[in-house]
Amino acid sequence: MTDEEILARIEEHFPGAVVEVPQALDFTIVLRAERLLEVATYLRDELGLDYLISVTSVDRGDEFEVVYHLGTMTDQAGYLVLKVRVLRPSAEVPSLTPLWRGAEFQEDEVYDLMGIRFTGHPNLRRIMMWEGYEGHPLRKDFRPPYPIETDRLIAQSYAESENP
Amino acid sequence: MLKTRTITLNLGPQHPSTHGVFRMVLTMDGETIVDLKPIFGYLHRGMEKLAETRTYLQNMPLTDRMDYICAMTNNLAYAITVEKLAGLEVPERAEYIRVIMAEFTRVVNHLVAIGALLNDLGAFFTPMLYCLRERERILDLFEMTCGARMTCNYLRFGGVAADLPEEFVPQAREVVAGLYYWVDDLERLLTTNEILLARLQGIGILPRELAINCSVTGPTLRASGVPYDVRRAAPYSIYDRFDFKIPTLDEGDCYARYLIRLAEIRQSLHIIEQALDHLPPGEVQAKVPRLLRPPVGDAYARIESPKGELGFYLVSDGGISPYRFHVRAPTLINLTVLPDLVRGLRIPDLVAIIGSIDIVMGEIDR
Numbered sequence: 183m184t185d186e187e188i189l190a191r192i193e194e195h196f197p198g199a200v201v202e203v204p205q206a207l208d209f210t211i212v213l214r215a216e217r218l219l220e221v222a223t224y225l226r227d228e229l230g231l232d233y234l235i236s237v238t239s240v241d242r243g244d245e246f247e248v249v250y251h252l253g254t255m256t257d258q259a260g261y262l263v264l265k266v267r268v269l270r271p272s273a274e275v276p277s278l279t280p281l282w283r284g285a286e287f288q289e290d291e292v293y294d295l296m297g298i299r300f301t302g303h304p305n306l307r308r309i310m311m312w313e314g315y316e317g318h319p320l321r322k323d324f325r326p327p328y329p330i331e332t333d334r335l336i337a338q339s340y341a342e343s344e345n346p
Numbered sequence: 347m348l349k350t351r352t353i354t355l356n357l358g359p360q361h362p363s364t365h366g367v368f369r370m371v372l373t374m375d376g377e378t379i380v381d382l383k384p385i386f387g388y389l390h391r392g393m394e395k396l397a398e399t400r401t402y403l404q405n406m407p408l409t410d411r412m413d414y415i416c417a418m419t420n421n422l423a424y425a426i427t428v429e430k431l432a433g434l435e436v437p438e439r440a441e442y443i444r445v446i447m448a449e450f451t452r453v454v455n456h457l458v459a460i461g462a463l464l465n466d467l468g469a470f471f472t473p474m475l476y477c478l479r480e481r482e483r484i485l486d487l488f489e490m491t492c493g494a495r496m497t498c499n500y501l502r503f504g505g506v507a508a509d510l511p512e513e514f515v516p517q518a519r520e521v522v523a524g525l526y527y528w529v530d531d532l533e534r535l536l537t538t539n540e541i542l543l544a545r546l547q548g549i550g551i552l553p554r555e556l557a558i559n560c561s562v563t564g565p566t567l568r569a570s571g572v573p574y575d576v577r578r579a580a581p582y583s584i585y586d587r588f589d590f591k592i593p594t595l596d597e598g599d600c601y602a603r604y605l606i607r608l609a610e611i612r613q614s615l616h617i618i619e620q621a622l623d624h625l626p627p628g629e630v631q632a633k634v635p636r637l638l639r640p641p642v643g644d645a646y647a648r649i650e651s652p653k654g655e656l657g658f659y660l661v662s663d664g665g666i667s668p669y670r671f672h673v674r675a676p677t678l679i680n681l682t683v684l685p686d687l688v689r690g691l692r693i694p695d696l697v698a699i700i701g702s703i704d705i706v707m708g709e710i711d712r
Contacts, residue, residue, distance in 0.1 A: 207430060207645045233574075234561050236646070236674040238659050249659065251646055251674075255558055255567075255574040263646070284561025287678055295394070310390040310711060319395050320670075326395070337401045337667060340637070 185209035188229060188262060196221055201267070210263040218266050219276045219302075222250075225262075226281060230254055234278065235261055237288035239296045241322045242267075246298055248275050268298065277303035295320040352380055359388045363466045363697040366707030370696075377692050382685040386678070389711040397671035402428055402503070402638045405671065410497040412673065413709040415458050418451040418488070419651040421501035426582055427647040427658035428503050432640035437629045440505040441584045446518070446621045447491075447500065448583075448649070449614040450484050453525065455652035455704075456565075456607040456614075457481045463604060463701035464536065467545050473536060480528055483521045490514060503638060505631030515622055522615050522622075529611055537605070546601035550687040550699035553598060560682040564654030565606045566703055570598035576650035583649075587624075588617045600702040607704075639666055646674075653677050653704055677703075678710040 189211060193200055199217035204210055213221055225231045235251035245267045253261035266275055277300035278285040289300045290309040297318030300306055308315060317324055358369035367388035373381040393412065397405045409424045410417040422444055429436065436444075461477030485495040490511050492500040500507050536542055552562070557570040567574060575592045577585040593609035595602040640662040648657035654676025661670035680703055688696045 207643060232558055235648070235655065236657055236659065236672075238670075238672040238674075240644075240661050240670045249644075251657075251659075255572055255579075260580060261646075282561060283556075283559050284679055284682055286682055291678075308387075310387040312387065319392060324395075326392075337399065337404065340401060340404075 183229060185262065188225070191229065192221055192224070195224060206263070208261070208263045210265060212265045212267065215266045215268055215275050218264070219278070219281070222252075222264070222278055222281055225252060230256065231262060232256070234282040234284050237278070237285050237292060239292045239298055239320075241296065241320065243270075243322070245269050246273055246296065248292065248298060250278070273298045274301055275299070276301055277306075279303050294318070297321060350375070357693070357696075359385075363700060364707075365462065365700065365705050368700075368705065368707055368710070372693070372696075379688050379691055379693070379696060382688050382696070384681055384684060386707075386711055389707045391712065393712040394671050394673065398667055398669065401666045402640070402668065403636075405668070406501065407497065407499045410499055411708060412675070412712055413651065413653065413656075413677075413706045414496055415706060416451045416455045416652050417494075417496060417498040418447040418500060419649060419656065421498065422448050422583070423647065423649045423651065423656045424658050425501040425503055426649065427645055427660050428638065428640065430647045431643065431645040431660055431662055432503065432638055434504040434634055435632055436504055436583075437632055438626050439509075439628045440630045440632075442621050442625045443506050443510060443630060444501065444583055445585065445588070446618055446625075447488070447498075447506075449617045449621070450487065450518075452614045452652040453611050454481050454484050456611050459607055459652075459701075459704040460532075460536075460604065463698070463704075464542075466697045466701040467542065469541075473532070476532065476535075480525060483524070487514060487518055487521060490517075502631060502634070504634040505629070507631075509630045515625065518618065518622060522618055525615055526612070529608060529615075533608060537608070542604075543601065545694075545698055546604060546702070547599060549600045549691065549695050550702065551597070551599045552683055552687060556683060556686060557598070561679050562654070562683055563676050564650070564652070564680065564704075565610060566603055566654070566680050568592065568594045569602035569606045571596040576648055576655055580648070582647070588620050590614075590617050600698050603702040603704075637666060639664060644670075648674070651676060653706070653709070654680055673709075673712060675709045675712065677705045681705060681710070 202212040231252045231254055233253045233255045235253045238249050240247040248266045250264040251261050292298050293306050294308045294310050352373050352375050355372045355374050358364045359367040369385040371383040409420040412420050457477040461474035464473035489495050492498050552570045554570050557567050573592045573594045590613045642664045644661040646659045648655050657674035659672040660668050663669040687699050
């Protein structure tokens with residue numbers, strides 16, 4: 183099934199769920215956060231995308247982007263990129279762990295490092311940082327306790343040197 | 347009536363069988379494991395944050411330090427992601443060199459995995475040292491090519507750092523021929539060993555459906571009967587040109603995972619032979635600006651690393667550093683099934699299962 187067919191099926195079954203189909207290197211569909219779970223269930227059960235490759239997130243300033251890569255283990259297909267955008271203050275996305283248990287640790291990681299809560303996750307916890315740690319390191323407004331600026335200055339001076 | 351209650355037992359983080367600093371909190375009913383809670387993060391170095399402050403090329407040595415046994419495949423995954431993002435071409439000869447290095451890395455990883463598994467079972471250091479001895483021969487090849495044995499930092503965007511030295515090809519052929527013979531030897535030593543069979547057969551059975559649902563990849567998945575291998579499912583680099591099999595077994599127990607690794611060593615050697623035969627002359631590095639500024643966008647690319655599907659997700663804002671640098675670490679996700687595998691078993695079985703899943707904390711925690 184081609185990417186366009188998948189998109190047509192989603193639009194047919196879930197009108198209004200697709201927010202945008204941006205130009206990207208991989209075929210990407212941006213979904214409404216509240217429709218994510220039903221669309222993902224449909225993709226898994228009806229269209230055979232049985233393999234949740236990865237879950238990750240990007241800090242875009244005003245909003246966060248949660249990025250899912252969906253594929254299949256049965257035939258030679260590529261993968262589909264699903265994105266969900268949430269506003270910074272609320273930062274809540276439905277969890278996909280009830281569908282794919284493979285999402286469990288990855289959602290824990292996103293919660294820990296980016297501070298996005300996954301509703302319906304059975305055991306959302308800090309996975310890399312310790313219990314009681316404050317802040318979410320991968321957020322762009324996070325100030326680390328060590329001078330990270332030095333690294334950036336080295337990279338910058340490397341960029342500006344005459345013979346990079 | 348006599349009351350029994352479960353006790354909580356802490357295993358790790360410093361424990362020789364946890365392959366690094368990995369902690370598990372076990373709930374025990376007598377000798378039987380009722381539940382297991384894995385706790386990570388003891389080796390968390392904040393690589394994804396660190397990478398956002400460094401240039402694309404400066405991040406290459408960072409990838410060596412994720413799965414420190416398989417530096418070359420980490421380099422490869424990162425390089426092809428940046429190449430996808432920036433739209434770079436790789437010369438033919440460099441592609442062949444990459445395949446040779448990636449497959450040698452797979453052999454190295456499986457040797458260490460088998461050696462460490464036997465160590466965990468109590469065959470203290472005899473099989474491990476046989477495996478490490480053969481691994482040294484491959485590390486010698488890495489050293490003569492890039493100067494480092496483990497943290498190779500050998501790949502570059504659009505090629506590799508340096509051409510192969512003259513003596514590489516004859517010596518690589520010698521190593522491959524020796525390894526074929528030696529793998530047979532190892533099989534004679536271990537595969538039908540009564541103690542190994544007693545400890546591994548029927549232990550930690552991973553059903554097919556659970557493996558797919560938990561996104562398990564790599565030898566662990568293929569030992570459960572799913573013939574999924576990124577090299578075949580979505581060929582990257584030049585893997586579509588080689589003839590190789592995807593070994594699978596249906597049992598899904600620790601013994602099957604051990605057998606799959608042995609079979610994959612043979613397949614990797616077969617690929618290396620073909621690559622050495624067809625290694626073309628020419629450039630090993632395309633013309634690429636030393637300071638890369640990929641266009642705005644995001645890209646995900648994946649390879650079949652020795653431990654499973656290793657993917658990088660990079661977001662570029664057009665600057666000199668990645669805006670976001672994410673690693674899809676196969677071993678972190680493979681560990682999702684650990685509590686299911688150990689339920690109802692005992693602690694010695696848990697040690698065998700961890701050894702057979704083959705984890706590296708450097709990659710899990712990053």
